[in-house]
Amino acid sequence: MTDQSGVLNDVRQGMIPAHIYNDKELFDLEKERLFSRSWLFVAHESEVPQAGDYVVRHVLEDSFIISRDEKGEVRALFNMCLHRGMQVCRAEMGNASHFRCPYHGWSYRNDGRLIGLPFHEEAFGGEEGFKKKGQTLLPAPSLGVYNGLIFISLDPNAEPLEDFLGDFKFYLDYYTKQSAGGIELRGPQRWRIKANWKIGAENFAGDMYHTPQTHASVVEIGLFREPKAEKRKDGTTYWAGNGGGTTYKLPEGSLEDRLRYVGYPDDMIERMKGQWSQAQLDVIGQDGFMISAASLFPNMSFVHNWPRVEEDSDDVHPFISIRQWQPISENETEVLSWFAVDKNATDEYKELSYKAYLMCFGSGGMFEQDDVENWVSLTNTAAGSMARRLLLNGRMGLLEDGGNVVEPLTNEQYSGPGSTRVGYSEYNQRELLTRWADHLERPIEAAAQLKVGMTAVRKTSKSGSASSCVAAEAPIDEAAETVLLGA
Amino acid sequence: MPVVTADLKACQGYANCVMAAPDYFDLDDDGNVVMIKREFPESERSRVTEAARSCPVSALTVSE
Numbered sequence: 001m002t003d004q005s006g007v008l009n010d011v012r013q014g015m016i017p018a019h020i021y022n023d024k025e026l027f028d029l030e031k032e033r034l035f036s037r038s039w040l041f042v043a044h045e046s047e048v049p050q051a052g053d054y055v056v057r058h059v060l061e062d063s064f065i066i067s068r069d070e071k072g073e074v075r076a077l078f079n080m081c082l083h084r085g086m087q088v089c090r091a092e093m094g095n096a097s098h099f100r101c102p103y104h105g106w107s108y109r110n111d112g113r114l115i116g117l118p119f120h121e122e123a124f125g126g127e128e129g130f131k132k133k134g135q136t137l138l139p140a141p142s143l144g145v146y147n148g149l150i151f152i153s154l155d156p157n158a159e160p161l162e163d164f165l166g167d168f169k170f171y172l173d174y175y176t177k178q179s180a181g182g183i184e185l186r187g188p189q190r191w192r193i194k195a196n197w198k199i200g201a202e203n204f205a206g207d208m209y210h211t212p213q214t215h216a217s218v219v220e221i222g223l224f225r226e227p228k229a230e231k232r233k234d235g236t237t238y239w240a241g242n243g244g245g246t247t248y249k250l251p252e253g254s255l256e257d258r259l260r261y262v263g264y265p266d267d268m269i270e271r272m273k274g275q276w277s278q279a280q281l282d283v284i285g286q287d288g289f290m291i292s293a294a295s296l297f298p299n300m301s302f303v304h305n306w307p308r309v310e311e312d313s314d315d316v317h318p319f320i321s322i323r324q325w326q327p328i329s330e331n332e333t334e335v336l337s338w339f340a341v342d343k344n345a346t347d348e349y350k351e352l353s354y355k356a357y358l359m360c361f362g363s364g365g366m367f368e369q370d371d372v373e374n375w376v377s378l379t380n381t382a383a384g385s386m387a388r389r390l391l392l393n394g395r396m397g398l399l400e401d402g403g404n405v406v407e408p409l410t411n412e413q414y415s416g417p418g419s420t421r422v423g424y425s426e427y428n429q430r431e432l433l434t435r436w437a438d439h440l441e442r443p444i445e446a447a448a449q450l451k452v453g454m455t456a457v458r459k460t461s462k463s464g465s466a467s468s469c470v471a472a473e474a475p476i477d478e479a480a481e482t483v484l485l486g487a
Numbered sequence: 488m489p490v491v492t493a494d495l496k497a498c499q500g501y502a503n504c505v506m507a508a509p510d511y512f513d514l515d516d517d518g519n520v521v522m523i524k525r526e527f528p529e530s531e532r533s534r535v536t537e538a539a540r541s542c543p544v545s546a547l548t549v550s551e
Contacts, residue, residue, distance in 0.1 A: 096506075097509050097513070098502050098505050098506070100501070100502045100503070100505075105499075105501040105503070107500060107501065107518070113516075115500060115502070115514045115515075115516065115518045116499070116501055116502045116518040117499075117500060118499035118501050118543070118544075119499055120499075120500075132518075
């Protein structure tokens with residue numbers, strides 16, 4: 001394996017070797033050391049509201065069935081039959097009490113338990129040959145839920161999800177908890193772009209600088225009043241916990257005035273006032289900032305904008321989108337894009353908000369088209385030999401001696417957690433890439449293997465506000481845990 | 488009213504019947520078919536008959 005320490009050190013200095021955006025060896029390392037242990041978003045609870053509902057989602061090549069079992073508990077089950085490895089669920093979503101393997105007909109309940117094993121006695125000699133009792137589809141090693149957002153990690157020793165989210169929860173609530181009802185999702189739209197996955201994550205995390213240039217045409221046609229250069233630089237970038245994002249500066253006015261300015265109706269404003277903490281309300285009402293795009297390390301992003309939707313009206317309508325940059329290869333990404341909306345909002349609001357989302361983002365969205373043209377071109381150019389000679393300057397906001405162009409806002413100036421600055425900078429992109437470097441530098445630890453039919457499967461460890469803790473239920477054969485992966 | 492019956496000795500837990508008509512068939516924790524309903528109205532005949540016919544070991548029989 002090539003020594004990547006030089007690349008990682010450069011990245012930590014804010015100097016980005018251009019080839020990291022199209023490099024097979026680095027992608028292999030990302031698979032082995034980043035996506036094998038980081039918390040990754042897979043679905044929202046509102047996508048599986050009823051017992052038996054499921055969606056199938058991927059972590060790179062690994063397919064997981066995210067199901068709600070008959071007791072109402074959310075499960076993440078590795079979608080591979082314990083017998084010959086066939087996918088037991090080949091639909092993308094649905095409702096089922098059982099998953100039945102099409103190959104030899106083994107069947108599993110929607111909590112993963114193996115139930116049907118044809119000719120167990122005759123073919124395997126019953127329990128003496130194959131211990132059917134206690135066998136389940138392999139659960140994701142760790143599962144956590146926050147505000148209905150379901151995350152999994154392939155690391156059984158992952159830190160608790162809420163610790164990982166940290167102070168980013170403060171900002172996550174703006175997108176996913178506008179009332180006690182939480183959000184409901186539509187989608188995802190799913191499509192592939194020939195671009196490296198990191199580019200989108202970095203862009204959404206903190207790239208206010210591209211807006212006036214890349215998205216100029218959106219402003220010119222009068223769809224959106226905000227991205228003018230002079231306005232965008234008055235907003236902030238913030239980084240908190242393992243995520244960060246951007247805000248717009250709002251005009252003078254009260255909390256209510258400012259929420260109305262971005263298009264929220266009074267019934268939603270009242271529910272926000274009942275839901276959010278005083279500090280969360282003060283970021284808007286007192287400090288005058290409204291959240292826009294954001295990214296949670298490594299590959300989940302959010303966007304909140306408020307375009308004009310109807311031709312004959314100057315009214316703006318806010319929308320929220322959640323998205324994931326699912327890596328396919330070093331130069332291809334599958335984008336999953338959901339529309340999210342407060343469950344308690346009126347149908348009329350939901351409809352207009354959905355229109356606003358479709359105009360701006362999603363596979364046909366105008367912002368989307370602008371962005372992806374850049375990202376595909378960048379990825380292509382990063383593949384060549386000349387790109388290996390170039391260390392891109394990702395130090396915006398830093399002086400050569402390490403000093404700051406702009407100092408962070410003080411507690412008197414800003415009510416939210418984390419480090420927040422007014423104006424253009426690349427602090428957030430550096431935060432993402434520093435975490436990326438930290439993962440790539442650290443070899444992965446030994447992972448357990450399961451001998452099917454010989455031992456019982458360990459249950460997923462759980463964390464998160466919506467789930468109780470489930471300890472290991474069945475004894476694990478110690479000998480099966482000694483095989484080292486990637487050592 | 489027509490009736491569907493199960494031969495518990497023949498059942499191997501393929502769960503084809505559960506996929507076809509989950510309101511008539513289930514599997515217990517040992518992988519044996521459990522009849523939720525035996526009798527079915529004429530309007531359900533094609534669905535229940537199809538579920539019975541889908542059993543690889545012919546454990547289900549429809550009778551009048």
